Each structure stands twice: as structure tokens, then as C-alpha cells.
Amino acid sequence: MSTYKNFTVETDADGIALVTWDMPEKSMNVFTMEVMDEIEQIVDATVADSAVKGVVFTSGKSSFSGGADLTMIKSMFSMLEEEKAKDPASAAKKLFDAAGRMSWLWRKIETNGKPWVSAINGTCMGGAFELSLACHGRVAANSKSVKIALPEVKVGIFPGAGGTQRVPRLANAQDALQMMTTGQSLTAQRAKAMGLVHQVVEPAELVNAAKQMIKDGLKPVAPWDEKGFKVPGGGVWTPAAAQLFPAAPAILRRETGGNYPGALAILKCVYEGLQLPFDTALKVEQRYFTEILQTTEAFSMIRSLFVSMQELGKGARRPAGVPKTEFKKVGVVGAGFMGASIAYVTAAAGIPVTLIDRDQEAADKGKAVSEKLVADSIGKGRMTKEEGEKLLALITPTPDYSALSDASLVVEAVFEDRAVKKAVIQQVEAVIPETTIFASNTSTLPITGLAGNSKRPDQFIGVHFFSPVEKMMLTEVILGEKSGDKALATALDYVAAIKKTPIVVNDTRGFYVNRCVFRYINEAYDMLIEGVPAAMIENAAKMAGMPVGPLSLNDEVAVDLSQKIMKASIADLGPNAVKVEHMALIDQMVDVFDRRGRKNAKGFYEYPPKPAKKFLWPELKTLYPQKKAEDVDVNTLKQRLLVTIALEAARTMEEGIVTDPREADVGSILGFGFAPYTGGTLSYIDGMGVKKFVELCEKLAAKYGDHFKPTELLKDMAAKGETFYGRFDPYGEGKKAA
Ligand code: NAD
Numbered sequence: 001m002s003t004y005k006n007f008t009v010e011t012d013a014d015g016i017a018l019v020t021w022d023m024p025e026k027s028m029n030v031f032t033m034e035v036m037d038e039i040e041q042i043v044d045a046t047v048a049d050s051a052v053k054g055v056v057f058t059s060g061k062s063s064f065s066g067g068a069d070l071t072m073i074k075s076m077f078s079m080l081e082e083e084k085a086k087d088p089a090s091a092a093k094k095l096f097d098a099a100g101r102m103s104w105l106w107r108k109i110e111t112n113g114k115p116w117v118s119a120i121n122g123t124c125m126g127g128a129f130e131l132s133l134a135c136h137g138r139v140a141a142n143s144k145s146v147k148i149a150l151p152e153v154k155v156g157i158f159p160g161a162g163g164t165q166r167v168p169r170l171a172n173a174q175d176a177l178q179m180m181t182t183g184q185s186l187t188a189q190r191a192k193a194m195g196l197v198h199q200v201v202e203p204a205e206l207v208n209a210a211k212q213m214i215k216d217g218l219k220p221v222a223p224w225d226e227k228g229f230k231v232p233g234g235g236v237w238t239p240a241a242a243q244l245f246p247a248a249p250a251i252l253r254r255e256t257g258g259n260y261p262g263a264l265a266i267l268k269c270v271y272e273g274l275q276l277p278f279d280t281a282l283k284v285e286q287r288y289f290t291e292i293l294q295t296t297e298a299f300s301m302i303r304s305l306f307v308s309m310q311e312l313g314k315g316a317r318r319p320a321g322v323p324k325t326e327f328k329k330v331g332v333v334g335a336g337f338m339g340a341s342i343a344y345v346t347a348a349a350g351i352p353v354t355l356i357d358r359d360q361e362a363a364d365k366g367k368a369v370s371e372k373l374v375a376d377s378i379g380k381g382r383m384t385k386e387e388g389e390k391l392l393a394l395i396t397p398t399p400d401y402s403a404l405s406d407a408s409l410v411v412e413a414v415f416e417d418r419a420v421k422k423a424v425i426q427q428v429e430a431v432i433p434e435t436t437i438f439a440s441n442t443s444t445l446p447i448t449g450l451a452g453n454s455k456r457p458d459q460f461i462g463v464h465f466f467s468p469v470e471k472m473m474l475t476e477v478i479l480g481e482k483s484g485d486k487a488l489a490t491a492l493d494y495v496a497a498i499k500k501t502p503i504v505v506n507d508t509r510g511f512y513v514n515r516c517v518f519r520y521i522n523e524a525y526d527m528l529i530e531g532v533p534a535a536m537i538e539n540a541a542k543m544a545g546m547p548v549g550p551l552s553l554n555d556e557v558a559v560d561l562s563q564k565i566m567k568a569s570i571a572d573l574g575p576n577a578v579k580v581e582h583m584a585l586i587d588q589m590v591d592v593f594d595r596r597g598r599k600n601a602k603g604f605y606e607y608p609p610k611p612a613k614k615f616l617w618p619e620l621k622t623l624y625p626q627k628k629a630e631d632v633d634v635n636t637l638k639q640r641l642l643v644t645i646a647l648e649a650a651r652t653m654e655e656g657i658v659t660d661p662r663e664a665d666v667g668s669i670l671g672f673g674f675a676p677y678t679g680g681t682l683s684y685i686d687g688m689g690v691k692k693f694v695e696l697c698e699k700l701a702a703k704y705g706d707h708f709k710p711t712e713l714l715k716d717m718a719a720k721g722e723t724f725y726g727r728f729d730p731y732g733e734g735k736k737a738a
Pocket of ligand 1: 333334335336337338339356357358362412413414415416417420423424441442443444464465466467
């Protein structure tokens with residue numbers, strides 16, 4: 001047996017070398033430079049060893065591999081910047097070589113002369129599936145845990161290690177494009193049906209089946225290296241292709257607004273590559289990959305959606321020196337809409353929950369939500385009956401506060417009412433020990449004010465969930481003026497335990513996410529009032545990369561909730577806190593037309609009974625004199641929607657509400673889907689350049705109002721040529737990533 005740092009190679013009596021990938025100290029196998037070097041050594045060694053007849057490549061972990069370690073690509077970006085400054089031509093050549101490293105190594109496997117079979121035992125993503133595609137045989141385990149995908153497009157790049165060439169030479173072009181431009185996951189069965197794997201076998205049979213393929217005489221030659229190879233469906237010069245390829249860019253544009261250069265590059269690679277001999281096609285892919293790696297989109301998406309998200313998830317903002325909390329029990333007070341789901345996600349993490357409401361019936365009703373979620377999961381095959389029962393057994397509904405006496409953390413989710421919350425804080429503190437942390441899920445009440453009702457404000461913190469709690473990956477942790485390190489560490493340990501991503505935000509009205517969301521919705525109110533047709537507002541938002549239009553989002557949040565929040569802002573901050581025209585619009589919607597949003601099936605949209613789809617309320621156009629569509633500039637609408645949000649994010653940095661640009665970016669994407677191709681609110685500004693952003697703000701302010709005026713911080717940064725990631729360096733003093 002030969003041992004490498006990340007692999008073992010064991011050759012059996014039949015001469016089949018079993019290569020098992022099992023990286024030490026990592027929960028998942030990923031490609032690093034070292035891993036690729038070792039694979040190359042293994043290829044050379046097995047080729048040189050005449051006793052080896054063939055190779056089976058598998059993983060020693062429960063998953064196969066998550067693909068490339070994108071921190072490696074991020075460090076390539078920094079290297080490129082340094083090189084560019086010295087010698088731009090050699091920088092481009094170095095990037096080209098680095099971009100092709102994986103691709104040509106996989107090609108070396110494909111042409112090594114001995115048969116290789118990939119035995120896919122679990123999740124197999126990106127570069128790992130591309131490696132498998134370069135093997136001569138592919139066997140996948142018949143298991144739910146096998147998820148096969150080329151998801152690179154989701155972080156702004158594309159499958160650049162042969163993926164764009166091998167997939168359409170195995171599957172039909174339409175399925176290939178669909179798989180790669182969406183990054184969708186395939187089950188083992190679906191991959192087989194598409195022609196991407198040869199066999200699906202029971203997990204225990206996986207390695208044997210892979211070895212059997214070699215024993216049965218698997219040819220060590222890829223189909224495209226055989227004489228007379230034909231692309232499935234006949235390539236690009238067929239009637240079917242004549243239907244597909246001219247339409248594909250238009251379909252992609254409809255789905256993505258033309259915002260993802262990586263996705264477009266997939267179409268180019270497939271279309272051009274299918275007309276070329278295989279090695280030339282790989283070179284074409286390498287060129288496009290080099291080009292895409294240099295886009296702002298790739299840089300920003302990899303940074304936010306991979307590196308920063310991972311760092312925040314691992315507790316980048318957790319105070320050092322506070323021991324990790326093992327949650328023996330979590331109390332949830334208030335078993336309503338939010339509390340019931342908070343109890344569910346906590347129990348799903350294996351933590352016992354005491355779920356409290358005013359009486360047993362209300363508490364039971366809260367647990368019934370988990371019962372329904374569990375039944376749905378079992379029905380969809382996502383959970384076994386035993387797992388479901390175990391989860392439900394962890395939730396104890398009761399009106400008895402004394403059951404909280406051994407909770408490590410209590411999360412409060414009662415009515416949004418200061419007096420109700422005050423009474424609950426006092427009732428809870430009467431029974432919990434000194435060491436228990438109290439967290440409020442309030443969405444609008446400042447934490448510092450609520451903590452004023454507590455005997456131990458240093459143990460008091462905000463943990464703000466988003467609805468639907470089971471689906472939303474973000475949680476805002478809100479620091480009150482007196483919240484201490486233990487409260488912060490415990491809150492972050494809890495968010496990590498329930499597998500969500502935290503951002504840490506200082507106390508302010510609306511915290512971070514809702515402040516940004518209100519700006520988005522307010523801009524849509526302005527547009528409606530100007531007479532912009534509602535459909536144009538919604539479409540412009542989608543074209544700008546937002547997942548949900550602002551009017552649709554307002555319906556989801558509830559229009560009467562907006563009215564309540566606007567009235568509360570006026571009561572607390574004075575009449576200038578809300579634009580008179582906005583208040584009039586919303587008062588009219590709620591008080592005159594009873595249009596409260598999705599919940600009463602009447603909002604900015606009409607919600608006819610299913611299966612009919614929602615549509616914009618036709619009477620909206622009678623509220624304000626309408627502009628003609630041709631008199632409205634869609635690009636300006638797109639800019640207004642993104643700029644108003646980004647500007648609010650910049651204000652939160654200026655005010656010290658958010659202190660780390662990674663949190664502003666990740667929070668904006670996970671919290672409300674801010675145009676992911678930008679990398680988030682601040683990357684959007686950094687990406688276009690602060691100077692250009694300030695100029696854009698000034699232009700919009702002149703036409704659409706003072707709320708677009710650039711702030712002092714932005715003007716200062718523009719004058720100094722700074723970026724948010726430079727000025728608020730997340731890796732600077734005391735802020736090292738975990
Ligand atoms: P809800 O009305 O659905 O639930 C509140 C629950 O608290 C009810 O079951 C009620 O019986 C219970 N309750 C009231 N007084 C109580 C008491 N003294 N002791 C025990 N239980 C009591 O409200 P919700 O939408 O779940 O909101 C709860 C909190 O979460 C609010 O602070 C809200 O601002 C916040 N929040 C809501 C959302 C959202 O989308 N709805 C999002 C984030 C945060």
C-alpha cells in the first residue's frame with residue numbers, strides 16, 4: 001500500500017489499484033494545489049507500475065468531494081494583482097496556466113493508457129465531477145446522499161476543467177446546458193438517465209462494481225478519442241441544434257438578466273467546443289475560463305458567497321476566550337408564527353426545546369407546526385419516520401416557565417409589544433440561573449431599550465430570525481449597548497448549531513436587513529407615485545438581479561405591517577420620518593381598499609385561487625397618472641433599486657451599525673437576495689468603484705430626491721480612492737478570520 005498525505009493506494013491481486021481520497025483534518029475532500037500534485041504523482045506511479053491494470057478512484061469520507069477549495073482561487077486573485085503590477089503580460093500567462101492546471105491533469109488521467117473508474121459514494125461537485133467525467137467509467141451509489149452537480153455558475157465561474165466539453169459529449173446538449181447554467185444537483189438515477197454515469201449500484205457494492213468494470217475489459221479510451229465519435233444528438237449542425245443554440249442566449253438572458261458572464265461563457269464553450277477536436281476544445285474552454293476569472297462578478301461572488309460565508313459560519317466574529325456553549329436545552333417563549341419555527345430548527349439540530357406560550361393549547365399549537373413540517377419531510381423522503389419521531393420528542397410544549405430553569409439560552413418571540421415583552425423578560429429571569437443568556441427575536445424594538453427591563457443586560461442580546469425560519473439561512477445577532485462577550489459568543493454558538501449564517505449588527509431601528517429592505521420598497525413607492533407602470537418596476541427589479549420584485553416583497557411582508565411600522569416611526573421620530581406621499585399610498589391601500597398583502601389575497605397583486613397565478617392589481621394604474629412605458633428608462637429603474645439599497649448599507653457602515661464589509665455583503669444576499677452577481681451591497685459599490693458610485697448617486701439625487709445624496713464617508717472614500725474592503729479591512733487588527 002502506498003500512502004500520500006491525502007490518499008492511500010492499495011493494489012489488489014487482480015492488479016486494480018484502489019485510490020482512496022481522505023484528507024486529514026477536513027470534513028470534506030477539496031482540491032488544493034497539494035491534492036492535485038499528489039493525484040499527478042499517483043497517475044505517474046500507476047502508469048509506471050506494470051502490476052497495475054487499472055485504477056478505481058473513490059473517497060474515504062461520507063461525501064465524495066465538494067470540488068475546488070475556492071480560497072485557493074481567492075488567493076490566485078491576490079497573486080494576479082501583484083503580478084499585474086510588475087508585468088501584465090506574464091500575469092496573464094500565469095493566470096492562463098493556473099486556470100488550465102486541473103483541466104490538463106484530468107486529460108492526463110483520460111489518456112494515461114490504463115482504465116480509471118470513479119466510484120461516487122456521496123456528494124460529488126464541481127472539479128470532482130469533472131475528474132469523474134475524465135475517468136473511463138463512473139459508478140454511483142444508489143443513495144440519497146449522492147448529489148452530482150457542476151455548481152460553479154453559482155459563484156460566478158463555470159466548469160472549466162473539461163466540464164463544458166465532456167457533459168455535452170455524453171448527454172444531449174439541452175440537458176447539458178440546463179445542468180451547467182443552473183448548477184442544479186442531479187440524483188444518481190438522473191445522472192445515469194442523462195448518460196453521465198454508467199451504473200448505479202447499492203452503496204455496499206460500489207467499489208466491487210467499479211473494479212468489475214475494469215475486469216470486464218473497460219477500454220482506457222474516452223468515446224471522443226475514438227475514431228468516428230459522434231456527439232449525442234448530432235452536434236451543432238442539426239435541425240434540433242438549430243432550434244436550441246440560437247434561442248439559448250435569449251433564454252439565459254430571460255432567466256438571469258444577462259448578469260452572469262460565467263453562464264454565458266458556458267454557452268460559448270459548448271457551442272464552439274462541439275465543433276472542434278477535443279484538445280482544441282479544452283483550450284477554448286481554458287481561454288474563456290481565464291477571461292471569466294478576471295471578471296468583477298467572479299471575484300465578488302467567490303469572496304462573498306464562498307469565502308466570507310464560510311468565515312462567518314465558522315465564527316469569524318466570535319469573541320475569543322469564551323468557552324463554547326453545548327446547548328443542553330433552549331427555551332422558546334411565544335409559540336406563534338416565529339416561535340414555533342424557531343423551536344423546529346432548534347430541535348432539528350438535536351437540541352431539546354421547551355416551547356412556552358400563554359396556555360397549554362397555544363403551546364401545543366406551536367408544536368403542531370413541527371409535526372406538520374416533519375410529516376411533510378417524511379412524505380418527501382427527506383426524513384425517516386424514526387428521525388421525525390426523535391425530532392418531535394425533543395420539543396416539550398408547556399405554559400410553565402419553571403421548565404426553563406436549566407436552559408442554556410432562552411429565545412423570546414412573543415407579541416411585538418414593549419409591555420408584553422417586559423413582562424415576559426421578568427417572568428423568565430425569575431426562573432433562569434445567572435448563566436442563562438436571554439435573546440429577543442424582536443424585529444423593530446431596539447435591544448438596548450428591551451434590555452432595560454432585564455436585571456442582567458450584559459446577558460441580553462437580539463437574535464433576529466427571518467421568515468420562513470426553516471428556509472432562511474441568515475440570522476442577525478443584535479448587540480445592545482450592554483450586551484457582553486458571553487451573550488455574543490452564546491448567540492453565535494447557537495446560530496452555528498442550527499446551521500445558519502450569522503451577521504453581528506449594532507442596535508438600530510430596523511437593524512441591517514430591514515433597513516435595506518425598506519429602502520427597496522420605498523423606491524418602488526416613489527416609482528408608483530411618479531406613474532411608472534407597476535409591471536415595469538417589478539421587471540426592472542428582476543432584470544437588476546433581485547429574486548423578488550419590491551411590490552411582491554411588500555405583499556409577502558404584509559402591507560398593513562408596513563403601515564404599522566411607518567406609523568410607529570412617525571410616532572417615535574416625528575412627522576419627517578416617513579414621506580407624506582408614501583403614507584398616503586399605504587393608508588389608501590390598507591384603509592380604503594383593504595389590501596393587506598398576500599395574507600388576505602389582496603395587495604399590490606391579486607391572488608386568485610390556485611393553480612391560477614398572481615397578477616398585479618389592475619386598479620394600481622388608476623391611483624396615479626400613468627407614464628407611457630417608452631418614456632421610462634429601465635436602466636435607470638434598475639440603478640435606482642440597487643443604488644438605494646447599497647447606499648443604505650454604506651450608511652450602516654458609516655454609523656457603525658455594521659462593522660465588517662463581509663457581513664454587509666453576506667447579509668444582503670442571504671437576507672433579501674441582493675443581486676448575487678454583485679457579491680452583495682458593498683461589493684456592488686467596490687466593484688464599480690466608489691468614485692463612480694458617488695457620481696451615480698449625485699446624478700440620481702438631482703432627479704429623484706435627496707435620499708440618493710452620497711454620504712460624507714462615501715465622498716471621503718471617493719477622494720482617497722478607497723474601497724470598503726480596504727478601509728474596513730475585515731482581516732485587519734483584531735478581526736482575523738477564524
Ligand atoms: P405571533 O403573534 O404569531 O406569535 C406571538 C406568540 O406569542 C403567540 O403565540 C402568543 O400567544 C404568544 N404570547 C404572547 N404573550 C405571551 C406571554 N406573555 N407568554 C407566552 N407567550 C405569549 O407573532 P410572530 O409573528 O411570531 O412574532 C413574534 C416576534 O417575532 C415579534 O417580536 C416579531 O417582531 C418577531 N419577528 C417576526 C417576524 C415575522 O416575519 N413575523 C420576523 C422576525 C421577527
